[in-house]
Amino acid sequence: MKGVQTCWWAVPLLAAAVILVAGSIAGAQEKVSKDRVPAASKARSDFMKSNAEEVKILTSVAKGEAPLDAKTVAAAEKVNANSSELLSHFPAGSGDDVLPKDRAKAVIWKEWSKFTGLADNFKKATGALVVAAKSGDVKEFNAKKDQVDQACGACHKSYRGDLKK
Amino acid sequence: MTTRLAHGIASGVSFLFAILLVIPASAQSPADKEQLRRGEYIFHAADCYSCHTDTEHHGPELAGGAPIKTPVGTFYPPNITPDARFGIGGWSDADFIRALREGVSPDGHNFYPVFPYGSFTKMSDRDILDLKAYIFSLPAVSAPSHPHELPFYLRWRLLVSGWKILNFVEGPLKPDPTKDPKWNRGRYLAEALAHCSECHSPRTITMGIDRSAAYSGNPSGPDGKTIPNITPDDSGIGSWSESDVAYALKTGATPDGDVLGSFMGDVIEHGTRYLTDDDRAAIAHYIKSVPPIHRVLRTAD
Numbered sequence: 001m002k003g004v005q006t007c008w009w010a011v012p013l014l015a016a017a018v019i020l021v022a023g024s025i026a027g028a029q030e031k032v033s034k035d036r037v038p039a040a041s042k043a044r045s046d047f048m049k050s051n052a053e054e055v056k057i058l059t060s061v062a063k064g065e066a067p068l069d070a071k072t073v074a075a076a077e078k079v080n081a082n083s084s085e086l087l088s089h090f091p092a093g094s095g096d097d098v099l100p101k102d103r104a105k106a107v108i109w110k111e112w113s114k115f116t117g118l119a120d121n122f123k124k125a126t127g128a129l130v131v132a133a134k135s136g137d138v139k140e141f142n143a144k145k146d147q148v149d150q151a152c153g154a155c156h157k158s159y160r161g162d163l164k165k
Numbered sequence: 166m167t168t169r170l171a172h173g174i175a176s177g178v179s180f181l182f183a184i185l186l187v188i189p190a191s192a193q194s195p196a197d198k199e200q201l202r203r204g205e206y207i208f209h210a211a212d213c214y215s216c217h218t219d220t221e222h223h224g225p226e227l228a229g230g231a232p233i234k235t236p237v238g239t240f241y242p243p244n245i246t247p248d249a250r251f252g253i254g255g256w257s258d259a260d261f262i263r264a265l266r267e268g269v270s271p272d273g274h275n276f277y278p279v280f281p282y283g284s285f286t287k288m289s290d291r292d293i294l295d296l297k298a299y300i301f302s303l304p305a306v307s308a309p310s311h312p313h314e315l316p317f318y319l320r321w322r323l324l325v326s327g328w329k330i331l332n333f334v335e336g337p338l339k340p341d342p343t344k345d346p347k348w349n350r351g352r353y354l355a356e357a358l359a360h361c362s363e364c365h366s367p368r369t370i371t372m373g374i375d376r377s378a379a380y381s382g383n384p385s386g387p388d389g390k391t392i393p394n395i396t397p398d399d400s401g402i403g404s405w406s407e408s409d410v411a412y413a414l415k416t417g418a419t420p421d422g423d424v425l426g427s428f429m430g431d432v433i434e435h436g437t438r439y440l441t442d443d444d445r446a447a448i449a450h451y452i453k454s455v456p457p458i459h460r461v462l463r464t465a466d
Binding site: 152 | 408
């Protein structure tokens, strides 16, 4: 057929597209090599701890123990920025099946699309929190902070393991 | 003319049926609605949902919970929907009071105290009946309960009578006149409804709550998890203010920027999140007043 002869490159391109889509549906992510797992685990743990420092500021405001001000906005923006960085800290093969002391449960990568959905919720919730913080409306901020906490909890409930004894 | 008459009769009868269907729905008195509102609140405070529903597999509400592994066996919280065959639909008010007050079923056998009637016995009669009214307003689910998995020597419920003699103090909580109303309200919420002590206290060799160490955590909690010390000691929540505790019960956020997960996540999501700010503050006020006990545990999250 004349069409196929002209667009011969369409066939391998289509094949590549199908493979990529199939790969993303199957949850294929970049896998970290075993020797790099301890560093990935530490980086993830440091990331979460630094995030906690910002959340502390937000919680004080939500409890009415600190004013809603520029410092609050900065903290909210930092947490929102973190939410975009979050998934990069979960390379496949870095969970507690590979490194038993790590708290990231292996089930994360079995339920990757669910996990990324929750990460997306976190991103949306922190985005809304930034808007609320900038508005200066304390009631609105408290409501949005509540939703951020719920988004954090949704992952931590199912996907973070206990501190290992 | 016959057709028109038939049509007329048919519409008239349909109209009557429609009215009859509508009337019972609106026959709920303001008093009934008020009782259901109170009952729903108690339902959340006591968090029947988290144990009696298989939350992990999105099971139907109150139709039976995921198994609870304990040092003495695996228990399956039963179906407590108002289903007449597989739930508690056949229970009278007196049956329900007896279950929570005494830990005895309508056919006279003891409940295993994994069902925390050691705490629910402290509820008032009115709260127990309000709770029943609310549960009976929920959908009946026809699903059989799963039998418990216990070693042979624990299968005689008669043994629970022995447990009760050693560990069970029956009866509603009476307010302490030397303490303020906020403390008394907090104690009622914590001890009679939310039953915090049942998870957060260590157990004696007969699996009773070790009251001398109440709230100081349990290294052998449900499903083998380590349950944290929540006494106001440094090894517990000594660094938390009352407002920290109240806020954590609302959203799960801790004062160090973390968030509570695991079982406590369920307790907050299905339970304490629904309480009023005042009630959470009361619980915090009470919990921060219990004797501080130094006990370091590697905590579950």
